[in-house]
Amino acid sequence: MHKRKYIISFVAILLIGGALYAGNQGNHQAEQQEQQTLIKNKSALSKPEDKQGTPVNQNQSSQTTKPSNTNDTSNNKDTSNNKDTSKSKDTSKSNNPSKSKDTSNNKVTTPASPGKTTSFVNSYKVEHVVAEPKSHTVLVNKTYRLPEGYVPPDLVYPNVPFTFVEKVDKRKMRKVAAGALEKLFAGAKRDGVMLAGVSGYRSESRQTTLYNNYVKRDGVKAADTYSARPGHSEHQTGLTIDVAGSNGKCAAESCFAGTKEAKWLSKHAHEYGFIIRYPSGKDAITGYKYEPWHLRYVGNEIAKTVTTKQITLEQYFGNTVEVSR
Numbered sequence: 001m002h003k004r005k006y007i008i009s010f011v012a013i014l015l016i017g018g019a020l021y022a023g024n025q026g027n028h029q030a031e032q033q034e035q036q037t038l039i040k041n042k043s044a045l046s047k048p049e050d051k052q053g054t055p056v057n058q059n060q061s062s063q064t065t066k067p068s069n070t071n072d073t074s075n076n077k078d079t080s081n082n083k084d085t086s087k088s089k090d091t092s093k094s095n096n097p098s099k100s101k102d103t104s105n106n107k108v109t110t111p112a113s114p115g116k117t118t119s120f121v122n123s124y125k126v127e128h129v130v131a132e133p134k135s136h137t138v139l140v141n142k143t144y145r146l147p148e149g150y151v152p153p154d155l156v157y158p159n160v161p162f163t164f165v166e167k168v169d170k171r172k173m174r175k176v177a178a179g180a181l182e183k184l185f186a187g188a189k190r191d192g193v194m195l196a197g198v199s200g201y202r203s204e205s206r207q208t209t210l211y212n213n214y215v216k217r218d219g220v221k222a223a224d225t226y227s228a229r230p231g232h233s234e235h236q237t238g239l240t241i242d243v244a245g246s247n248g249k250c251a252a253e254s255c256f257a258g259t260k261e262a263k264w265l266s267k268h269a270h271e272y273g274f275i276i277r278y279p280s281g282k283d284a285i286t287g288y289k290y291e292p293w294h295l296r297y298v299g300n301e302i303a304k305t306v307t308t309k310q311i312t313l314e315q316y317f318g319n320t321v322e323v324s325r
């Protein structure tokens with residue numbers, strides 16, 4: 001009998017607790033909304049695996065296409081730079097009001113399989129143009145490309161040593177990445193690791209030349225495992241740099257793996273907002289073999305998450321990437 005009494009009181013407590021909880025929902029929604037807004041402002045892309053509600057960009061389907069419908073590479077020419085820039089501006093403007101509406105109505109669509117990001121197929125079979133190429137968190141790979149002829153807005157020369165002396169394009173990076181790189185090099189130096197830049201920014205035409213040469217030498221299939229097609233290179237974002245030890249040994253070569261420089265980078269790059277973009281054993285997801293020298297700036301928060309969870313940028317963003325086409 002006593003037992004039953006206890007059970008009844010327990011149920012009563014649960015009911016009261018539930019009521020209190022429901023009363024708090026308003027607050028929770030406000031918090032959630034704030035968080036979503038934060039993520040949206042921070043990134044051109046959404047990451048479905050972290051939010052239960054979500055895909056921030058589903059609200060903008062009038063402006064953007066969901067990844068999955070086009071697979072024609074021939075249309076690239078249609079997208080001019082100006083068009084793209086204005087489009088992404090529009091999108092960010094229109095986004096906030098529609099989002100708050102969604103949240104308050106509790107009508108946020110849940111992705112088919114939140115958290116399941118391995119369905120992302122990264123190949124040239126499907127191609128989309130990213131809507132916000134200037135975002136520091138832009139995802140560029142075989143599936144997602146930069147608008148044709150894209151040139152990053154704020155390229156500067158980072159004040160770090162390189163394996164060459166010429167003041168050429170490949171020394172450049174976007175301002176935010178250049179500043180972070182300077183800090184990274186200084187941090188490495190403090191640990192007795194002397195680094196040197198090998199290759200930073202690369203224009204689309206430069207990438208075209210490189211890729212075509214690799215294809216001539218090794219064939220398309222092999223070239224695609226280590227070199228990006230024009231418009232698909234992270235180097236064109238200005239947020240990426242290949243690094244080596246200051247002696248330039250094994251620069252951008254597989255023998256760089258296991259060197260003390262590579263070890264330092266894999267351990268500390270994220271502290272400066274960089275990730276090892278093409279980790280070992282993730283070829284199927286990134287589309288590229290292991291490149292311990294290829295650093296991509298994504299900012300401290302994403303770099304930390306990607307590194308500690310041992311995932312790739314593809315897995316971080318899932319398959320809901322905002323595109324203009």
Ligand SMILES: [Zn+2]
Pocket residue numbers: 235240241242293294295
């Ligand atoms: Zn690289």
